[in-house]
Amino acid sequence: MAFQALRARRDARQRDWRRRSTEAPTHACQAIPGTSLEVEVTTLAGRGLRLSPQAAPCQPGDTLAEFPTSVSVLATSQVPHRCHFCFSKPDHALVRCSRCHFARYCGAQCQAAAWTDYRHRDECHALRRWFRTAEHPDTLPDLAREPGPSVRALAQLLWRRQRQDAAWWQPHARMISHRTTLDAASQEEAASIAYRLAQFLGSEGTLRALGIEHADALLELVCQHRANGFTLSDPHLDPIGVCIQPTAALLNHACEPNAVVVFPEAKPGHRCRMHILALQPIQPGDAVLTSYVDVATPHAERQRILRERYHFTCRCALCTRHDSWIDPRTALWCPHTGCVGWVSPTAPSACRQCHRVPGAMDVQATLAQAQEAALHVEKAMASNDLHTIPSYVAISLPGLSAIAPPSHHLMWTLLHAAQVVAIEKEAWDEAISYALLLCAGMQARGARDARSCLYIPGHPQRAVLLATLGRLLAQSTSDTPPTASAWLARPPPIPPSAQARREMAWAILQQAQHEALVGFGRATQGGTVGHLVRATLHVLSQEQEAARTMCQPTS
Structure with missing residues (x-):
């Protein structure tokens, strides 16, 4: 996610994430308002989050930070079953948007909220154009043809950018993309998403109005989302979509993490919030680390995912065990x-x-x-x-x-x-x-x-x-x-x-x-x-x- 390392280390794709509290930041640390966290930049890990040296020690279960997501959207398979606004899964039938026929809501309150705060207003128009609902108002959209959650998430991000000030967009613009080091297959995948995103948003004039001046800028945005996006999960950890949160994206990785990102509560009528929680004791000045991959995944597969998607080799304590232990994941x-x-x-x-x-x-x-x-x-x-x-x-x-x-x-x-x-x-x-x-x-x-x-x-x-x-x-x-x-x-x-x-x-x-x-x-x-x-x-x-x-x- 948030990785800025020296060129030689990046080219070698080798990084050591065994963060030591004695390692001095290379730049002045920036406090994150409303939390006990701050952004630090180190030689080994680049940008990351740490517990402020002035903060009290954290114990397992402590909330390190709580954020709203910049955008969050449902996966295609979840669209028929969950509210488009609060993502709840009610027992009663969902109310379908009468314009695009794509979005569904648990009630009039969520439908009105989604329209009022623009989370669906721009999207509704784009979906109608995509599915040609206006030309065929009685035809329900084919979910197999929908633009995809990544496209919908990035479109919402750009629509929100249009209504926010420059300070809101700055953390998103600083997210790393790894665009220049993607392999051929990843480049092709990113280009396909960028093409669908351009189609979904409309004309070149619309793209320029949203701050996308050329094709490279659109591809950069797609790659930033690829490297920094989060899985949106329900309170039972079932994946239900994707989301973007630029501050949480600064968390660096360890397969033996001391923190976790969850969405612990689902309240009908309310947007879910992202929580960063301590899993282990964290001392002031220590890096806050989460796992980018499921820690039940075996070592070789974890390393493959991290190299291909995040462009580094993990050297955390779990990955560098050289004793004669037998890994339960492959035993x-x-x-x-x-x-x-x-x-x-x-x-x-x-x-x-x-x-x-x-x-x-x-x-x-x-x-x-x-x-x-x-x-x-x-x-x-x-x-x-x-x-x-x-x-x-x-x-x-x-x-x-x-x-x-x-x-x-x-x-x-x-x-x-x-x-x-x-x-x-x-x-x-x-x-x-x-x-x-x-x-x-x-x-x-x-x-x-x-x-x-x-x-x-x-x-x-x-x-x-x-x-x-x-x-x-x-x-x-x-x-x-x-x-x-x-x-x-x-x-x-x-x-x-x-x-x-x-x-x-x-x-x-x-x-x-x-x-x-x-x-x-x-x-x-x-x-x-x-x-x-x-x-x-x-x-x-x-x-x-x-x-x-x-x-x-x-x-």
């Missing part, structure tokens, strides 16, 4: 009968559990099949096309679960998709099985330290997964023995009775509440996830009290 089960230890898929090493060195393992065909299935599943999840997922999971998960623990990155993808499908079809025993494995996988460690697990304690993903498992267990009221999933070679044990499941739910929800207060912030009481957890705990408490009352002898 395989020890092949020796009865052992539940891990072995490395590449280097011949002794199992940590039985201390024996495994022989040659014929797993490549299984892993290749799972890799192909995971790619299809990820695309299906992104497009909300759930009906295609079971066939891929059924083919690949039985074999993969026999050789890989739930922390393995391919297991993680398939388990998450299988859980979503199971919940959709109300197959509760299956959903609980997958949720148990996901929770086990996220906490799995390849060594006796917290940093080696997929998600460090307090990460919001832990709160979401634990809350899901706890709520699934809490609503399981049948005393019928649970049915094991046919897709799992090693199904986890599920408590056999409803009472045992409720007791397990209580313990898991207590942990989820603690994790939510960190991952979604104490200031919001854990956000929407924390609210749902407390509500479920309250129901469980009432049920337990009612059960005790019924068991008391009558006088």
Whole structure:
């Protein structure tokens, strides 16, 4: 995102993000109003954010900053299901814009707000022109032909720029683009977006009025968005769109972050706000670092994404581990009968559990099949096309679960998709099985330290997964023995009775509440996830009290 390094280091594409609090900034630091953060420029990392030396130390769950986004738009797959203004997903039918037929709203209040503050007024005209709605007013727009979330986001950014002063635009103009170092495929992708953006906005005169004087300026803007845009997520961390926030874009990267960016609350009728939260203790003067990629992704894939999209090689503590630990993201089960230890898929090493060195393992065909299935599943999840997922999971998960623990990155993808499908079809025993494995996988460690697990304690993903498992267990009221999933070679044990499941739910929800207060912030009481957890705990408490009352002898 925000990277300005010396030319020699940039050309080498090598950067060390192990920020030391003793490293002096090369320029005067600039305070960010309303926060305890400031912008610093260092030799190693370029521009970034740090906790002000005058600030108090931050603890996990502290809010470092809270911002509105400059623009935020829904992904194409989310447009039919969410309000175009507040992004909520109401139970009732959405109201469609009568002009463009594209935008939908949860009510008249959101529709009026979107029009009044110009978030949809300019966009509506552009969408009508794009879909030719004015010529065919009775024809609904084909979402497959829509300009795309990146185009809609950048168009809104330029329309907002037209109505703001120069100071508002300055942070956006300073965002780095990496345009001159893009590979051929990335250049072609950026050029395609720029072309669609020009078509969406209209004539050359319109572009000049919006501050775009030539094609290079338009391409630069697209590349800035590519390098600095954020995924817009709902309070459960599900991706629902894209957004731009230039101050948050200054956060530098570490695969072992001390901060996280979330949207912890969704309030109907209100735009969601971005929160930067501390995941670990941060001392005054320390850099504030977040992860640009999902930290459950294995090392090689993280590095590939960072090189291709952000043009650096990460050298954080997690990426430079040289000890003999086995990464849970790529670990395989020890092949020796009865052992539940891990072995490395590449280097011949002794199992940590039985201390024996495994022989040659014929797993490549299984892993290749799972890799192909995971790619299809990820695309299906992104497009909300759930009906295609079971066939891929059924083919690949039985074999993969026999050789890989739930922390393995391919297991993680398939388990998450299988859980979503199971919940959709109300197959509760299956959903609980997958949720148990996901929770086990996220906490799995390849060594006796917290940093080696997929998600460090307090990460919001832990709160979401634990809350899901706890709520699934809490609503399981049948005393019928649970049915094991046919897709799992090693199904986890599920408590056999409803009472045992409720007791397990209580313990898991207590942990989820603690994790939510960190991952979604104490200031919001854990956000929407924390609210749902407390509500479920309250129901469980009432049920337990009612059960005790019924068991008391009558006088």
